[in-house]
C-alpha cells in the first residue's frame with residue numbers, strides 16, 4: 621500500500637525524451653557531508669539515465685564522506701574549507717574560480733550546507749540547482765525534517781529548485797511527496813525522504829537542462 625503511494629507522487633512526471641539530443645551537461649557538484657545524493661547522480665549518469673558528466677566535486681568539510689565517493693569514481697574533489705576564508709564572498713569567489721577551471725555549466729548543490737552569495741549565483745545565472753528535504757515553500761532552512769515532524773504534517777517530501785539569493789526560495793523544478801509515519805524520528809523520516817531525493821534529483825537536472833536549452837532556442 622505504502623509502496624504504491626510513494627511510487628506515484630513525483631511531479632512533474634518527466635523522463636528524458638531520447639529524440640531531444642544535447643551534449644552531456646558538465647556538472648559541478650557541491651556537497652558538505654555524506655554525499656549520498658552525489659552518489660545517486662553519479663550512478664544515474666553511469667546507468668545512462670542522465671546525459672551528464674560530473675567534472676568536479678567541491679566540498680567544505682575535511683573528511684566528509686563525499687570525497688571518498690568521488691575518489692572511487694575518479695572524479696576530482698576539491699576541498700574549499702569555509703573556515704579558511706575571511707568571508708562568504710571570499711569563499712564563493714574561490715568556488716566560482718574552481719567551477720570555471722573545470723568548465724562547469726550547471727552547479728548542483730547536493731547537501732551543501734552553506735548559504736551562497738550573489739557572487740556564485742550571478743556567475744551561473746539560471747544554472748544552479750539545490751535539493752531540499754521538504755515540500756517547499758514549507759520548512760525552509762537547515763532543519764527541515766525536524767520542523768516537519770514538529771508541525772505534525774502527515775505528508776512531507778523533497779524539492780529540487782533553482783538557487784536565488786533568498787534561501788530555499790527559487791523556482792521549483794520537481795518535488796516528491798513522502799508520508800510521515802507514526803513513530804517517525806528525524807532519522808527514519810530523513811531516510812525515507814532520501815530515497816525520493818535519489819529519484820528526483822537526476823531527473824530534475826535533466827529536465828532543467830532541457831528546459832533551459834529549449835528556452836535558449838526560442
Ligand code: GAR
Pocket residue numbers: 651652653654655656657658730731732733751752753761762764778814817
Ligand atoms: C539531503 O537530504 C538534502 O536534501 C539536505 O541534506 C541532505 C544531504 O544528504 N539538504 C539540506 O538540508 C539543504 N538545506 P547527502 O549528503 O547524503 O546527499
